Amino acid sequence: MKYKASSAFSLLFVTSMLLVPSTQVLAQKASRTANVPPSADLTYAISAVQKGLxxxxNASLQWRADDGRYSIASETRASIVGKILESKSEGRIDSNGLVPQTSVEKRFRKEATTTTFDRDANVIRFSASDQTYPIKGGEQDRNSVIWQLATIARSTPAKFKSGSTVSAFVAxxxxxxxxxxxxxxxxxxKTGIGDMSAVKxxxxxxxxKDQKIDLWLAPSQNWYPVRIRFSEPDGDFIEQTISKITTP
Incomplete structure (x- = not known):
């Protein structure tokens, strides 16, 4: 399935995935206790080419992880048009990492949509469609998936090696x-807070024909996502690079 560039912003803010060998799946345990990144407020500078323009x-993101819960709240603004996206994901934290419960997106000039992970019925539901999917373990939404990757890197750094492959079912x-x-x-x-080493x-x-997504996680910055790039087959792209990190 191809995601258009207009929806790509959500993926930044836009992780229960576990890094394991490519023959295994992300839902397996990475460690006895998941080591999620500490709470922080992140600001990103955005550059893009859309239809030759x-x-x-800029984008702001509030990441909170405390007392077995997490939340991700983000807002993205583009020059001239202003706010183009608001999104939020929240859920629990367990030994495998993030366990989403709801994900909400409000895009420019469109109604908000909600994705619900119904843990009682073990079903993923969507306000924008009648489609449903069974919950088998390890599922993520597009906001949480990146933060689950960071959790994997922090929880099992020895397995977060070049060449490893991870997979997840993403709503x-x-x-x-x-x-x-x-x-x-x-x-x-290079970032707005200096040069740094980051794992791609x-x-x-x-x-x-699919959209390409590249992200960079910085070990020196608690494995926060410090850059992410969405590239379309026609040459359009959106790149977001960290410009400020504040810990509450």
Whole structure:
């Protein structure tokens, strides 16, 4: 399934995934106690090319993890048009990491949509469609999945090696699908808070028509996502790079 660039912002804020060998799945335990990133407020600078037009903007994200619960609240603004996305994910934290309960997205000039992980009925439901999927363990939404990757890196660093592959069943606004991520090498990147080393993780595209997603997690910054890039087959892209990190 191809996600358009207009929906790509949500993936940044846009993780129960566990890093294991490629023959295994993400729902397996990484450690006895998941080591989630500490709470923080993150600000990102955005640069993009959409239909040949260069755009800039910013995004703010509030990540909270405390007392067995987590929440992710984000807001994205683009030059000229203003706020284009609000999103929120919340749920529990267990030994495997994040366990989403609800995910809400409000996009520019559209009604808000809610994805619900009904743990009593073991079903994923969508306000924007009649589609449902069974909950088998390890499912994520597009907001939580990146933070689950960071949790994996912190909980089992010895397994977070270049060449490793992880997979998860990820729910969007109307449906869900299996995603795979490949862990790459550490790279030196430039950010608004200085140069830093960050491990590149890329979503594996099923076909050459799928959107490509690359993200960089910085070990020196609690494995926060410090850069993420969404690339379309037609050359359009959106890149978000950290400009400020504040711990509450």
């Amino acid at each position: 260069s755009l800039n903007g 969007g606004q109307k449906n869900a699908e299996a995603w795979s991520f490949k862990v790459g090498k550490a790279e030196n990147i 993780v890329s979503k594996v595209a099923g076909t050459d």
